Amino acid sequence: MTQTLSRDPSDPLFKPVTDRDPATPGDPLVRLRFHYGQCLSAEDFEAEQRYFVLRQRLHNALLHGVGTVWGLAIRRQQPRPAGGDQLICEPGMAIDPLGREIWVPERLCLDLASLETSFWTKLISLDPEDSAGPKRRAYVVLRYQACLSDEVPVIPLPCSDDHDGLAASRVRDSFLLCLEAEAPPDPYATVRDISRRLQPAEPRQQLLHHALNDPPLPTPLDTLQRFWSGADDAALLLATLDLEAIGTPKDSSQPVQLLPATAAAANPNNDVRAVLPAVQALADLALGIRLEGASAIAVSPFQVLGVTAMAVDSVGIPISGGGVAAAIQLEIQLSEGVHVNSVPANANAALQQSVQLLVWDWTTSTWREVSDSSSPEKLTAWDPSIVGEVPAIRLKVEPAWMAPTTFQVSLKGTGAAALLSNTPSPRPLAGVAGEIVPPGSGRDAHLFSTYTPPTP
Secondary structure (H helix, E strand, C coil): CCCCCCCCCCCCCCCCCCCCCCCCCCCCCCCCCCCCCCCCCCCHHHHHHHHHHHHHHHHHHHHHHHHEECCEEEEEECCCCCCCCCEEEEEEEEEEECCCEECCCEEEEEEECCEHHHHHHHCCCCCCCCCCCEEEEEEEEEEEEEEEEEEEECCCCCCCCCCEEEEEEEEEEEEEEECCCCCCCCCCCCCCCCCCCCCCCCHHHHHHHHHHHHCCCCCHHHCCCCCHHEEECCEEEEEEEEECCCCEEEEEEEEEEEECCCCCCCEEHHHHHEEECCCCHHHHEEEEEEEECCCCCCCCCCEEEEECCCEEEECCEEEECCCCEEEEEEEEEECCECCCCHHHHHHHHHHHHHEEEEEECCCEEEEEEEEECCCCCEEEEEEEEEEECCCEEEEEEECCCCCCEEEEEEEECCCCCCCCEECCCCHHHHHHHCCCCCCCCCCCCEEEEEEECCCC
């Protein structure tokens, strides 16, 4: 399939030549009723198709989710010595935020040999101190596109200006692969977020609360009408590209090449995309993460990387085979150093407001909070520290858990007790690594894990 892109110098953003979705506007709540002697027109048959097409889209988006189902990896082609790079998009399938299935049946090539200088100037600089720096970020974006094909002779309408007597007889579900200067909006705008829990609860109650009113939609019908109104762009982010200019602009084009991949991320970086197959609510409930991938902004937010639990002896040394466990040490890894909203003398008290530990009680099927005064176990130490090269918060639970234990750690990224990064300009905690949040915004983080005692 050949991708058609506009190369009009006045509009360098690879604008699609056509952009109409024949299934919208439509109504997925009304279908035809047939009866004997009924006269049918083209509009009747289109309404019949729209009912099933739009219902399938609602099913895809609301019950399954958004993102890459398989394939569509963006890879770097072997670089050419004399003029920029080429990218490869592998075949694959995705579901966009409006539930439309996007099929890419064969490998595609995206040439980076030269970009219009006017497009280059729109890209985000990777150097926060230099908005005009030579290193920029671009975004590979996939969009649904319907294409009309297979023209056949038709009888023109009376008084029509169309004298060629031809009309398209097929609608092909196609796509548009774009390189853009801005990331598309959060693809989960139509997926309600279960990770914002009001209080700990057993799994069924959390799911029930989420299904009923978490969060409430003030105008649910207006929210759903975006699926069939035809007014939404609904783009999918596939990858980010970190580019560097080669030399100086010549004429109206800017030769560029991909920057080398770093230890932190590949380049192109496919991790930023939304991912399927996955049941988002279950991923939130079981793992405490969302599946968008790493943040697409140039400066990564301050986030939680994960939590580990290990048995230690009375002096804090990890237990190996045969040792006697006196306590459990939890290490909550962070993306950078952390301080709390308090004076150093009250660091422990402040951490107890910012970090909450809950243990699943199988006898009562409820979450039990563990604090400095709880029973049967209690928290006896709160310590923001550096573990190796990874900033971490250490919690000590005494006595040690002697059986497999499911636990949850909740950290505040909002409110008066929010955790802040330990930088000259503190930023609030922005959830778990992989979540995309607006720059500067805080978000609570929830980590779930199961501790298994060491084998004697």
